Amino acid sequence: MSKLYADIIINISHEALDKVFQYEVPFVLREKIEPGMQVIVPFGRGNKEQMGYVIRLSQKADYDEMRIKPILRISEKGVSIESKMIRLAYWIREQYGSTMIQALRTVLPSSSKVERKLQKTIWLTDSEDGLSFLEKAKKKHRKAQVRLLEELLKHSPLSWELVTRQLKIPRSTLERLEEQKIIRIETKHRYRNPISFTEEMKPPKQLNEEQQKIADEFKSDFVQNIHKTYLLHGVTGSGKTEVYMAAIDTVLEQGRQAIVLIPEIALTYQTVKRFYQRFGDRISIMNSKLSQGERYDQMLRAQNGEIDIMIGPRSALFTPFQNLGLIVIDEEHESSYKSESVPKYHARETAIARASMEQASVILGSATPSIESYQKAISGTYRLWRLNYRANLGSAMANVYVEDLREELKCGNRSLFSRRLKAMIDDRLKRGQQIMLFLNRRGYAGFVSCRSCGHVLKCPHCDVSMTAHRGGKLVCHYCGHQIPMPKNCPKCGSLYIGAFGIGTQKVENLVQKEFPGVRTLRMDMDTTRKKHSYEEILSAFSNGEADILIGTQMIVKGHDFANTTLVGILAADMSLYANDFRASERTFQLLTQAAGRAGRGNLPGDVVIQTYNPEHYSIVAAAKQDYQLFFEQEIAYREVLMYPPMCQMMVIFIGCKELDIGEAAANMIGKEIKSYFQSMEELSMHGPSQAAITKIKDTYRYVIYLKHKEYHALIIVKNHLEKYMEDKKIFEKAQVTFDFNPMIGY
Ligand code: ADP
Ligand code: ZN
Ligand code: ZN
Numbered sequence: 001m002s003k004l005y006a007d008i009i010i011n012i013s014h015e016a017l018d019k020v021f022q023y024e025v026p027f028v029l030r031e032k033i034e035p036g037m038q039v040i041v042p043f044g045r046g047n048k049e050q051m052g053y054v055i056r057l058s059q060k061a062d063y064d065e066m067r068i069k070p071i072l073r074i075s076e077k078g079v080s081i082e083s084k085m086i087r088l089a090y091w092i093r094e095q096y097g098s099t100m101i102q103a104l105r106t107v108l109p110s111s112s113k114v115e116r117k118l119q120k121t122i123w124l125t126d127s128e129d130g131l132s133f134l135e136k137a138k139k140k141h142r143k144a145q146v147r148l149l150e151e152l153l154k155h156s157p158l159s160w161e162l163v164t165r166q167l168k169i170p171r172s173t174l175e176r177l178e179e180q181k182i183i184r185i186e187t188k189h190r191y192r193n194p195i196s197f198t199e200e201m202k203p204p205k206q207l208n209e210e211q212q213k214i215a216d217e218f219k220s221d222f223v224q225n226i227h228k229t230y231l232l233h234g235v236t237g238s239g240k241t242e243v244y245m246a247a248i249d250t251v252l253e254q255g256r257q258a259i260v261l262i263p264e265i266a267l268t269y270q271t272v273k274r275f276y277q278r279f280g281d282r283i284s285i286m287n288s289k290l291s292q293g294e295r296y297d298q299m300l301r302a303q304n305g306e307i308d309i310m311i312g313p314r315s316a317l318f319t320p321f322q323n324l325g326l327i328v329i330d331e332e333h334e335s336s337y338k339s340e341s342v343p344k345y346h347a348r349e350t351a352i353a354r355a356s357m358e359q360a361s362v363i364l365g366s367a368t369p370s371i372e373s374y375q376k377a378i379s380g381t382y383r384l385w386r387l388n389y390r391a392n393l394g395s396a397m398a399n400v401y402v403e404d405l406r407e408e409l410k411c412g413n414r415s416l417f418s419r420r421l422k423a424m425i426d427d428r429l430k431r432g433q434q435i436m437l438f439l440n441r442r443g444y445a446g447f448v449s450c451r452s453c454g455h456v457l458k459c460p461h462c463d464v465s466m467t468a469h470r471g472g473k474l475v476c477h478y479c480g481h482q483i484p485m486p487k488n489c490p491k492c493g494s495l496y497i498g499a500f501g502i503g504t505q506k507v508e509n510l511v512q513k514e515f516p517g518v519r520t521l522r523m524d525m526d527t528t529r530k531k532h533s534y535e536e537i538l539s540a541f542s543n544g545e546a547d548i549l550i551g552t553q554m555i556v557k558g559h560d561f562a563n564t565t566l567v568g569i570l571a572a573d574m575s576l577y578a579n580d581f582r583a584s585e586r587t588f589q590l591l592t593q594a595a596g597r598a599g600r601g602n603l604p605g606d607v608v609i610q611t612y613n614p615e616h617y618s619i620v621a622a623a624k625q626d627y628q629l630f631f632e633q634e635i636a637y638r639e640v641l642m643y644p645p646m647c648q649m650m651v652i653f654i655g656c657k658e659l660d661i662g663e664a665a666a667n668m669i670g671k672e673i674k675s676y677f678q679s680m681e682e683l684s685m686h687g688p689s690q691a692a693i694t695k696i697k698d699t700y701r702y703v704i705y706l707k708h709k710e711y712h713a714l715i716i717v718k719n720h721l722e723k724y725m726e727d728k729k730i731f732e733k734a735q736v737t738f739d740f741n742p743m744i745g746y
Pocket of ligand 3: 459460477480481
């Protein structure tokens with residue numbers, strides 16, 4: 001029998017992660033050992049016993065076999081949270097493709113460059129002793145001692161800062177009193193807490209019948225240790241968040257913890273406040289605006305049991321709770337749940353994997369579930385729950401009007417606004433109600449071209465058209481490259497060069513022209529660069545500082561604006577032309593969510609969708625707010641063209657600074673797949689070919705698409721290719737990454 005080896009890390013801090021040591025697995029441990037396990041190994045010259053974690057098993061020795069020492073035994077300490085996270089990293093590596101180090105860096109908190117904050121406090125050991133000591137000190141006229149004891153008798157503990165700075169007690173006095181055991185000085189790590197509310201807690205809302213049934217079912221399952229993945233499909237405003245909070249109550253009652261994933265953009269002050277009012281200091285948050293130290297502290301607080309609920313975007317999934325009971329994923333259809341960098345893991349699948357490893361439950365929630373999840377729910381893999389009505393009685397669903405822009409043009413209306421939308425805006429302005437205008441720019445760039453020869457201005461580093469900005473600048477949205485707007489066409493010299501398409505800035509100008517005196521706010525990539533600008537714009541709008549909020553997809557999430565009674569969607573179909581198979585799904589989601597913004601208070605709402613494609617099923621279904629209708633058409637389309645979830649897909653992406661090397665590398669991989677997997681009949685391959693965007697930041701891009709019914713078959717291909725590439729020089733220059741069931745076009 002061949003030997004078995006284990007890669008072991010001794011220290012799990014990020015900086016030390018790539019120090020991997022190989023040990024031999026003794027025969028008696030072969031059946032037991034697994035990635036993540038804690039083992040005891042002989043370490044260093046003196047063979048001192050050390051605890052380490054197994055991160056990988058293999059049959060190949062990476063060093064001289066004679067020099068590889070054997071593992072001594074499996075640690076008796078039980079399964080630590082670190083072990084669990086390492087096991088999860090192993091799963092991620094296997095499932096999505098990456099090195100083990102990359103996977104470990106994804107799941108373990110990063111402590112590098114974090115300065116520790118210490119907090120000292122001073123306690124009175126015993127109040128009776130304190131009192132008698134005070135009397136003595138008074139007699140002896142020891143003023144510092146008197147000041148300190150009088151204060152401590154009123155309040156103990158006192159902070160070190162207060163005692164040394166305000167009370168001006170010398171250090172020597174403190175030391176002497178500590179020696180005599182009159183006081184005690186405590187030193188603790190101070191964890192930074194990103195939440196600073198002083199709000200009163202609020203009792204939970206009385207759940208309505210629909211909500212209560214779901215909460216009861218969850219509770220009944222949970223207390224019986226039945227752990228499932230539930231999909232909560234509920235229209236916007238149906239009270240999904242209240243259901244999550246009821247489920248979390250159950251989880252906390254059982255002494256377990258919960259993670260709530262929310263898209264970063266929806267993680268607003270309002271959301272956090274709602275959770276705070278319900279659960280108080282037992283919550284913490286994670287987001288990209290926190291410093292590395294603050295984030296690390298939240299991880300420690302979770303691990304030490306100081307908090308029970310972590311709210312945050314994708315990365316919060318890796319919160320090291322000791323006894324995780326529930327993972328909630330709100331807006332589960334959001335593409336931000338998929339990592340853009342290697343390992344390209346999907347938080348939804350990874351959450352389900354983590355939950356199954358730790359006997360926890362998962363609740364996915366959305367008004368517009370992903371096709372994947374809904375498919376799993378109706379086929380019984382997930383438990384499907386529905387909330388059909390808005391929870392706030394009186395806030396009915398909005399009326400939706402679809403306006404055909406081709407008809408408008410036929411009637412001579414060349415403006416940005418259909419006649420209906422214009423009339424409705426006028427009406428709302430008169431009534432002092434608010435309006436949101438949503439410009440769907442996804443998969444679309446406001447490009448500059450020559451009307452004489454058709455030349456399109458492209459970024460010299462990326463194969464994408466430049467976008468015109470205010471002040472005569474052209475900007476590349478992929479790499480940030482800027483050039484001044486040329487006066488003549490660089491190709492034919494003609495003067496007829498200009499920007500086509502429309503951006504939010506332009507919309508704002510047109511709105512102000514069309515409705516003189518109107519107050520506008522604009523929210524897009526440009527206006528939300530600063531730390532709090534996103535929230536500032538939303539709260540300004542909420543406070544009625546503007547009549548019209550104009551924005552990109554950013555505005556469709558987040559707040560409820562009670563006074564917003566009209567939502568206009570200016571160009572609904574833009575996102576239909578994106579170069580990936582999810583274009584219709586994304587369009588439907590955006591339109592449905594945008595429509596859900598209207599009439600959330602007591603005033604009825606209207607939505608106007610302007611489009612050149614009024615017959616397209618994603619627009620028809622969004623206008624009717626009919627998810628079922630959309631799902632049926634979309635799943636049929638995926639079935640015909642064999643797209644996920646009707647098959648599994650793996651994109652092999654090859655990026656290279658040198659054109660011919662990139663092409664050669666892509667061809668090598670293509671050939672290897674063809675020859676090695678020729679007997680795998682169900683495997684279909686497209687490519688290698690240039691990506692739709694052939695170059696970004698001077699990197700040439702190639703892709704190979706593989707499809708198979710079974711995810712596992714694709715993993716086999718990936719694993720084979722990882723080995724195949726291992727010792728070939730060309731792959732040092734050509735970077736190859738894997739993307740399973742991609743969320744983006746290449
Ligand atoms: P969703 O998460 O589905 O969009 P929310 O949980 O945010 O919905 O609820 C929408 C609004 O309805 C919120 O203002 C919430 O406070 C309110 N709400 C939810 N459930 C109830 C309930 N059972 N009784 C009264 N108001 C409720
Ligand atoms: Zn030209
Ligand atoms: Zn560029």
